[in-house]
Amino acid sequence: MKVLTLNFLTCAVKSCKSSSDSFPLHPKDAELASDDVEVNPELLVNLLPRLDWKALKTTSTELGFPQLPDSPPTIDELQSDDKLLKDLHSLLMETNLMEGKLVCGVCGHEYAVREGIPNFLLPSHLV
Amino acid sequence: MSRPEDTLQADVHYDDVEARKYTTSSRIQNIQASMTRRALELLDVKTPSLILDVGCGSGLSGEILSDIPPEEGGPHVWIGMDISPSMLDVALQRDVEGDLFLADIGQGVPFRAGTFDAAISISAIQWLCNAESSETSPQQRLARFFGGLYQSLKRGGRAVCQFYPKNDVQKQMITSAAVKAGFGAGLLEDDPETKNVKVYLVLTAGQSAVANTKSGDITGVVENMEGVDVVDNRKQAKSGKGEIKKGSKQWIIKKKEQMERKGKVVKATSKYTGRKRRIAF
Numbered sequence: 001m002k003v004l005t006l007n008f009l010t011c012a013v014k015s016c017k018s019s020s021d022s023f024p025l026h027p028k029d030a031e032l033a034s035d036d037v038e039v040n041p042e043l044l045v046n047l048l049p050r051l052d053w054k055a056l057k058t059t060s061t062e063l064g065f066p067q068l069p070d071s072p073p074t075i076d077e078l079q080s081d082d083k084l085l086k087d088l089h090s091l092l093m094e095t096n097l098m099e100g101k102l103v104c105g106v107c108g109h110e111y112a113v114r115e116g117i118p119n120f121l122l123p124s125h126l127v
Numbered sequence: 128m129s130r131p132e133d134t135l136q137a138d139v140h141y142d143d144v145e146a147r148k149y150t151t152s153s154r155i156q157n158i159q160a161s162m163t164r165r166a167l168e169l170l171d172v173k174t175p176s177l178i179l180d181v182g183c184g185s186g187l188s189g190e191i192l193s194d195i196p197p198e199e200g201g202p203h204v205w206i207g208m209d210i211s212p213s214m215l216d217v218a219l220q221r222d223v224e225g226d227l228f229l230a231d232i233g234q235g236v237p238f239r240a241g242t243f244d245a246a247i248s249i250s251a252i253q254w255l256c257n258a259e260s261s262e263t264s265p266q267q268r269l270a271r272f273f274g275g276l277y278q279s280l281k282r283g284g285r286a287v288c289q290f291y292p293k294n295d296v297q298k299q300m301i302t303s304a305a306v307k308a309g310f311g312a313g314l315l316e317d318d319p320e321t322k323n324v325k326v327y328l329v330l331t332a333g334q335s336a337v338a339n340t341k342s343g344d345i346t347g348v349v350e351n352m353e354g355v356d357v358v359d360n361r362k363q364a365k366s367g368k369g370e371i372k373k374g375s376k377q378w379i380i381k382k383k384e385q386m387e388r389k390g391k392v393v394k395a396t397s398k399y400t401g402r403k404r405r406i407a408f
Contacts, residue, residue: 001226005206008177012230012237023239037224042197043175043204050177050241050281093204117215120208120230120237124262127234127271 001116004092006059007051009118011104013126021105024055027062028110030100037093041085044092045075060091130293137254141184141211150185150217159249162325163188166247166287169315169329169348173200176244179279181232181288182251183207184214186223192247193224206243208232210254233258233268236275243279246286252328253290256297269301273308280332285348286310288328298326305330311345315355376401 009025016022053072060068078085102111102118109126112119131140141149149155166188172178175197180189186207195201205225209215215227230237233255255268276286292298298314305312310330317325329348349355371378379401387393 001228004204005226008206008238008242010237010239012235014235040175040202040204043177046174046244047177052239115219117219117227117229120228120234121210122231122234124260127263 001097001113001118002093003056003059003063003095003097004047006097006102007056007092009102011107011109012120012122013104013107013109016104016106016109019106022107024052024059025102025104025111027059027097028101028103030063031098032063033096033098033116035094035096037089039086039089040093041079044085044088045078047092048072048075048078063095063097065091130291132254132257133293136210136257136259138210138212141214143213143216146185146211146213146217149214150187150221156187159187160191162249162289163191163247165317165325166249166289166327167191167195168352169287169327170245170247170285171348172203172245175201176203177242178203178205179236179238179243179246179276179286180205180207180225181246181248181276182254183209183218183225183227184211184251186218186221186225186227188247188249189218189223189225190221206238208236232272233263235271236279238279240278241281243284244281245284246276246280246288248286248288248290250289250291252288252301253292253297256293256300265300266304269304270307273305273310276330277308277310277332282333284332286328286330286332288330290326290328292326301328309333313345313348315349 006024006027009023010016011022011025013022051072053068057068057070073081073084073088078088096116097113098116100113102113103109104111134140178192180192183189183205189205189207192201192203192205195203206228207218207223207225208228208230209218210229210231212229215229218227232251252272255272256265258265258268280286290301292301302312302314305328310332313329315327315329317327329345331345331348346357346359349357371381380396383393383396383400
């Protein structure tokens with residue numbers, strides 16, 4: 001799953017819904033893979049306001065990437081700076097979490113990730 | 128022919144053999160493709176968007192989303208959820224571009240508020256009308272699903288779910304669950320009354336901040352489409368009886384007539400009936 005998805009994914013456990021710490025999920029024992037995806041500038045511009053930059057910083061540091069700047073780029077910066085666009089694209093769309101676990105900061109539930117697919121099936125007492 | 132959801136649960140029915148059959152059948156591929164395109168028409172996404180594919184299966188509809196050309200508003204990035212590991216396995220083999228999740232939609236939609244521009248579902252949500260264990264009911268599953276979907280869509284976002292209702296009861300159950308979750312909901316039926324009827328549940332999640340839609344109402348979705356007849360069965364806000372305001376002279380006269388018909392003694396109506404008295408104290 002792409003790093004982009006990690007920026008939107010929360011814990012599925014019912015009691016975690018009210019807490020803001022259930023987002024983002026923390027990757028553990030992560031194995032990454034790189035994909036080749038065509039750059040889609042319109043999509044990144046569309047998504048930019050919706051990205052949670054603080055969470056993205058947390059996730060990217062946890063995955064072992066160099067720290068991102070504190071504030072997100074503006075839409076103009078993104079549209080004018082080609083390298084910035086490529087870097088953001090490479091992080092969000094081309095970096096994939098293939099194996100590992102996603103841990104919730106609140107309840108501690110671990111979601112296993114295998115072959116890029118996370119298992120979000122919950123036992124009924126947690127729903 | 129019996130319906131698959133009457134015999135087995137979704138993840139058990141779609142095992143490896145069934146998953147392979149489903150995906151390699153050209154007939155199914157064609158039907159799914161045409162339904163996906165119809166759903167996209169109803170979604171009307173004009174720019175590349177983040178789309179949720181509910182019950183994505185082996186990625187048949189997802190592939191179409193990824194292949195929409197720029198002149199038609201694509202290509203889109205999608206995230207798919209499905210309960211069957213075998214179907215997701217086939218999706219992996221077909222190397223789909225979307226992210227896949229092994230999840231039960233009846234347990235909710237685990238994304239933060241306002242994540243998706245739109246949501247699409249092809250032939251999936253009728254599976255929610257069956258609850259396999261005694262721990263949960265169809266109503267609960269439907270409520271969890273639509274509640275989760277509502278909050279994970281951006282304001283003004285649309286969802287189109289093509290499904291196969293077993294009967295009118297199921298149609299009602301699904302539509303009312305969607306309305307209860309806060310959606311504006313409408314059902315579109317292609318080829319109604321025929322064997323090939325296709326039912327699409329069209330949902331809007333609130334109003335978008337930019338008020339560019341002429342009609343915030345659900346009927347605005349099919350405004351520009353040809354060949355669609357709108358049947359509006361919603362209760363009108365004003366009931367027939369509400370025409371006469373309670374306490375007014377007309378209401379008093381109506382009540383007097385009612386009592387007279389019953390046989391009671393009623394004073395004659397005059398210019399003094401229901402006149403505003405001068406309050407002495």
